[in-house]
Amino acid sequence: MGPATFVEFCGILATEGGLHSTQRAAVEEQVAKFLWIIGQETRHSACSLLFHCSGETVSHHFHKVLEAIIELEDKYLLQPNGLQVPLEIQNHSRFYPYFKYCVGVIDGTHIRVKVLVVHAARYHGRKEYPTMNVLVACTFDLNSRVC
Numbered sequence: 326m327g328p329a330t331f332v333e334f335c336g337i338l339a340t341e342g343g344l345h346s347t348q349r350a351a352v353e354e355q356v357a358k359f360l361w362i363i364g365q366e367t368r369h370s371a372c373s374l375l376f377h378c379s380g381e382t383v384s385h386h387f388h389k390v391l392e393a394i395i396e397l398e399d400k401y402l403l404q405p406n407g408l409q410v411p412l413e414i415q416n417h418s419r420f421y422p423y424f425k426y427c428v429g430v431i432d433g434t435h436i437r438v439k440v441l442v443v444h445a446a447r448y449h450g451r452k453e454y455p456t457m458n459v460l461v462a463c464t465f466d467l468n469s470r471v472c
Contacts, residue, residue, distance in 0.1 A: 342393030350386060358383055359390035434459050
């Protein structure tokens with residue numbers, strides 16, 4: 326995420342998600358802690374060492390940012406209502422009567438990851454390099470659409 330995107334994301338979380346600065350931590354710092362934790366797959370204790378604050382503070386900021394992101398759900402996520410049958414199912418007699426209530430598919434994609442050598446064995450799969458399996462709910466043409 327670039328700096329401009331980060332600032333815009335923080336602004337959206339503040340204005341629409343209800344996230345606000347505390348006496349000692351700006352919105353940007355709270356979001357940085359949150360992104361660092363989920364991006365590094367690390368514990369709150371490691372984040373507290375990096376940001377020089379208590380584990381309780383990190384946990385509090387993490388949950389506040391998560392709550393702000395959840396507040397944005399209604400605006401940015403459009404849940405399927407199940408009333409429309411996708412054309413990929415409707416137009417094929419092989420699928421129609423059986424999958425008429427299906428709204429999407431799941432794509433298991435392996436993406437290359439960069440990890441420390443000591444952790445590489447955890448990420449070894451069917452490829453020659455470390456990968457992480459990502460499950461994504463997507464449309465039938467395997468595109469994930471943002472509505």
